[in-house]
Amino acid sequence: MPELRLNIATNDWVIISTERAKRPDEFRTAEKEDRHLPPYHETCPFCSGMEAEKAGGEIASLNDDDGRWLVRSVHNKYPALSSEGGLEAADRGVYHTMNGVGAHEVIIESRAHNLTTALYDICQLEKIVEMYKARYLELSRDHRLAQITIFKNHGESAGTSLEHPHSQIVATPIVPKHISDRLRSARDFHDEHSQCVYCAMMAEELKSAERVVAENDCFAALEPYASFSPFHTWIIPKTHRSSFGGISAGEIKSFAAILKETMARLYYGLGNPDFNYCIRTSPVAEGEMEYFHWYTAIVPRLSKPAGFEMGSGMWINTSLPEHCAEFLRKVELPALQSSVIW
Numbered sequence: 001m002p003e004l005r006l007n008i009a010t011n012d013w014v015i016i017s018t019e020r021a022k023r024p025d026e027f028r029t030a031e032k033e034d035r036h037l038p039p040y041h042e043t044c045p046f047c048s049g050m051e052a053e054k055a056g057g058e059i060a061s062l063n064d065d066d067g068r069w070l071v072r073s074v075h076n077k078y079p080a081l082s083s084e085g086g087l088e089a090a091d092r093g094v095y096h097t098m099n100g101v102g103a104h105e106v107i108i109e110s111r112a113h114n115l116t117t118a119l120y121d122i123c124q125l126e127k128i129v130e131m132y133k134a135r136y137l138e139l140s141r142d143h144r145l146a147q148i149t150i151f152k153n154h155g156e157s158a159g160t161s162l163e164h165p166h167s168q169i170v171a172t173p174i175v176p177k178h179i180s181d182r183l184r185s186a187r188d189f190h191d192e193h194s195q196c197v198y199c200a201m202m203a204e205e206l207k208s209a210e211r212v213v214a215e216n217d218c219f220a221a222l223e224p225y226a227s228f229s230p231f232h233t234w235i236i237p238k239t240h241r242s243s244f245g246g247i248s249a250g251e252i253k254s255f256a257a258i259l260k261e262t263m264a265r266l267y268y269g270l271g272n273p274d275f276n277y278c279i280r281t282s283p284v285a286e287g288e289m290e291y292f293h294w295y296t297a298i299v300p301r302l303s304k305p306a307g308f309e310m311g312s313g314m315w316i317n318t319s320l321p322e323h324c325a326e327f328l329r330k331v332e333l334p335a336l337q338s339s340v341i342w
Contacts, residue, residue, distance in 0.1 A: 005226035009197050011185040014226040015316045022318055024327035027230050027302045029271040037114035037163060046164035048111040059105060060134060062127050070124065071131045072108040073169075079104035080170060087144045087173050101144050103171040107131055113164050116154060117259065117277075118267035125256035128167070132279070133252065135169055136245045140284045145171040147179060147283050150244070155274025157301040175283045182280070183292060190291035198293030201225075202236050211325040214261045218254035221262040223321035223328075229303050230319035231270065231328070233262060235296040242292040244281040259296070261333070266300055269331035274301040 003016045059073040081102030089098045152167040153160040189197035205222045213221040221235045281294040
């Protein structure tokens, strides 16, 4: 019989459709496995040698000992928001408007054109996370900005238009409703139970171990009890902290390690699926809060919302989170190999 589960962090009800449930291996996207990209593409604006010609102006870079860049942050050539101007708001009758002030950056993750998160070595992923933190802290100093979102799109169905591995950072002058709703749910849980809902979830998951995919000293990767979609995965810090900007040097290493392992399990287990991941963190002005907890949400694009989801706001998940977690734990990973850097 189908089951309704409540995601206690978001207050969203999810239908776990056991009648239509698929086995985890049925989500494998085998058609992408044999697709090989070159390590360098002469027309790619993010490849090495195109720095001044095609990509947006450089904001920051992390370099190797020879001065070659490893990770770059550049201005998006077609930004959703503009970094110029002051913040102005106005009323137009019953409507409200605000000028589009903000920031939109692209994090070019590697000089190699043919890599993805699962294929990086740990050192490269550490550099990427270091750049995330550096740009987060710099943007958080801008008094015009209220929320900073760090995210990655991989694959056409996930919304990417460029193959070269990259992430994005968008900073908005308002806190989006999606975020404020989660903050409200977390605050309500804390008021009722006197504890952080994410800390409570993680303690429960580590105790049962049913839905845990991987863990290390600082982080746990798990399939939430009320996952919105197949293989929807959260990586949660074991130490309570609401702002990603507070991640320590040691936690960066642990985060890179568990992010690589989790993405590798998805990559090899499901045949390199398209995916989005997003770092969910507290609003800039809030600082550290007792009731909220930063985390990373990873969403493989294995299903599409349809009319019911649009009409009701509820998700139908055709997989059991317990089965997805077990499947990912059993994925055999190849020995760690160093990335090819061009």
